Amino acid sequence: MPRELSLAEVFQLGYYWETKILLTAVKLDVFSLLDGQGRSAAEVAQKLGADCRALELLLNALVAIRLLTKTGAVYANTSVATTHLVKHGPQYIGHLLLLHDAEWGNWGKLEEAIKTGRSPVTQHVFETDPALGANVLSVLHRIGQQSGPDLAKRLALGQAKTMLDLGGGAGTNAIAFCQVYPSLSATVFDLATTLPVTERTIKDAGLEGRIALKAGDFNRDALGGPYDVVLMSDILHYQDLATNAALVKKIHSHLNPGGRLIIKDRFLDASGTSPAWTAAFAVHILVNTEQGACYRTAEAMQWMHDGGYVSVEEIERTAVVQGVKPSAGQS
Ligand SMILES: C[S@@+](CC[C@H](N)C(=O)[O-])C[C@H]1O[C@@H](n2cnc3c(N)ncnc32)[C@H](O)[C@@H]1O
Numbered sequence: 001m002p003r004e005l006s007l008a009e010v011f012q013l014g015y016y017w018e019t020k021i022l023l024t025a026v027k028l029d030v031f032s033l034l035d036g037q038g039r040s041a042a043e044v045a046q047k048l049g050a051d052c053r054a055l056e057l058l059l060n061a062l063v064a065i066r067l068l069t070k071t072g073a074v075y076a077n078t079s080v081a082t083t084h085l086v087k088h089g090p091q092y093i094g095h096l097l098l099l100h101d102a103e104w105g106n107w108g109k110l111e112e113a114i115k116t117g118r119s120p121v122t123q124h125v126f127e128t129d130p131a132l133g134a135n136v137l138s139v140l141h142r143i144g145q146q147s148g149p150d151l152a153k154r155l156a157l158g159q160a161k162t163m164l165d166l167g168g169g170a171g172t173n174a175i176a177f178c179q180v181y182p183s184l185s186a187t188v189f190d191l192a193t194t195l196p197v198t199e200r201t202i203k204d205a206g207l208e209g210r211i212a213l214k215a216g217d218f219n220r221d222a223l224g225g226p227y228d229v230v231l232m233s234d235i236l237h238y239q240d241l242a243t244n245a246a247l248v249k250k251i252h253s254h255l256n257p258g259g260r261l262i263i264k265d266r267f268l269d270a271s272g273t274s275p276a277w278t279a280a281f282a283v284h285i286l287v288n289t290e291q292g293a294c295y296r297t298a299e300a301m302q303w304m305h306d307g308g309y310v311s312v313e314e315i316e317r318t319a320v321v322q323g324v325k326p327s328a329g330q331s
Pocket of ligand 1: 126144
């Protein structure tokens with residue numbers, strides 16, 4: 001049994017002030033204004049067109065949180081703020097925080113969502129704000145670059161020649177897989193609004209010759225192929241169960257015999273309470289998508305069984321499931 005929470009920890013859980021202070025500072029782009037030079041609250045307020053007294057309170061709180069320093073009346077960035085919160089820096093992660101800020105209003109409707117079972121939104125962020133979605137993908141790409149090659153190696157795709165990265169986003173997985181397997185070529189399929197980011201990351205990786213781009217809606221459009229491997233990474237939690245089952249079935253006809261469908265997602269265990277991050281993510285998905293849900297691995301495996309796949313297995317707990325299109329004569 002996990003240890004029970006202390007009262008102090010319960011208080012801490014209910015305490016979101018610092019979260020909104022950080023998100024607002026990123027939204028106002030305070031850290032970029034302080035890049036390379038300290039400024040007084042009056043100077044920052046003047047540049048932002050903000051109220052000086054209110055802004056000073058925000059800056060003081062950012063000092064207390066340890067994102068800024070204050071010497072006399074002059075505020076400056078700490079080194080972590082300089083590295084990760086100054087816009088246009090190579091390691092800027094603000095886009096992800098801007099996404100959290102954009103979703104703030106939806107979280108305010110959680111009580112209503114719980115009572116009615118309905119999400120307050122009708123579209124997810126990749127549809128409503130493609131520019132923000134694209135920026136978020138570039139941050140996720142930077143983070144994912146560390147784990148992509150390990151995943152590629154663990155999947156042992158040595159024989160595969162062609163791969164489809166469905167809803168491939170910035171192409172993080174396609175790039176990592178092509179780097180690990182020199183004879184592999186990939187296609188990244190995604191919405192037309194997302195592909196400019198993908199094009200950039202592929203160019204940066206020098207893989208334009210081995211990774212093709214295909215624009216479309218994966219539920220409606222043809223996916224090309226057939227492929228030896230199809231990867232669906234972090235796309236199914238935006239969609240309802242029936243749509244996912246249909247998509248898994250559709251992919252079967254885009255695979256070569258013996259080809260593999262690999263689904264990597266944030267799955268819940270049978271109890272729905274673990275992994276802990278995913279149990280909270282499931283609530284996030286409830287309030288921020290109309291149709292989405294965090295699924296159990298068993299549900300994804302059922303979509304594969306129903307779609308005609310064999311050798312269906314959970315190859316990484318609550319993270320990766322795989323099915324194989326039968327070879328001729330195999331069932
Ligand atoms: C959370 S991102 C995952 C990106 C990538 N697979 C990864 O693991 O890093 C979800 C991706 O699915 C794409 N997407 C969502 N709905 C789509 C649809 N109907 N057709 C094609 N792509 C879609 C989004 O544009 C986005 O790039």
